[in-house]
Amino acid sequence: MSLGPELRELYQEFILDHGKNPRNKRALAHPTSSGEGYNPLCGDRITLQVQVDDGVITDIGFQGSGCAISTAAASTMTEAVKGKSVDEALALFKRFHAVVTGEEAADLDSLGKLAVFAGVSEFPMRVKCATLSWHTLENALQGGGDVATTE
Ligand code: ZN
Numbered sequence: 001m002s003l004g005p006e007l008r009e010l011y012q013e014f015i016l017d018h019g020k021n022p023r024n025k026r027a028l029a030h031p032t033s034s035g036e037g038y039n040p041l042c043g044d045r046i047t048l049q050v051q052v053d054d055g056v057i058t059d060i061g062f063q064g065s066g067c068a069i070s071t072a073a074a075s076t077m078t079e080a081v082k083g084k085s086v087d088e089a090l091a092l093f094k095r096f097h098a099v100v101t102g103e104e105a106a107d108l109d110s111l112g113k114l115a116v117f118a119g120v121s122e123f124p125m126r127v128k129c130a131t132l133s134w135h136t137l138e139n140a141l142q143g144g145g146d147v148a149t150t151e
Contacts, residue, residue, distance in 0.1 A: 076114060
């Protein structure tokens, strides 16, 4: 899919904003699960901590270092899934993944702010940066242990 100039501009502003001022970039006091992620193509690394109470993600935080896109994606991901059930968060990842890989000209409205990442579908190398934090989340929610990689 191709993006109109408006979405493209929004994407650039958004990545800069979240890349510079990431939300939820902190350690949690009481994480119930955690995961590590690594994107060897770009060198992005993330440590994710999640607090799940009664099947709902009540708190989430990430640490690590990576490019602006991976940082912005992690920042947005934490905002998007906080307060959602584990099932809702995993379903959201499926939709997000379909959009950033360009598999689906999905219903961008249903993704809210995440829709700006549709921009990365034009840059296959960047898809891994955008999805690293989500793969790590999926891993953490499904038991953790392994390091999630984008390969
Ligand atoms: Zn990256």
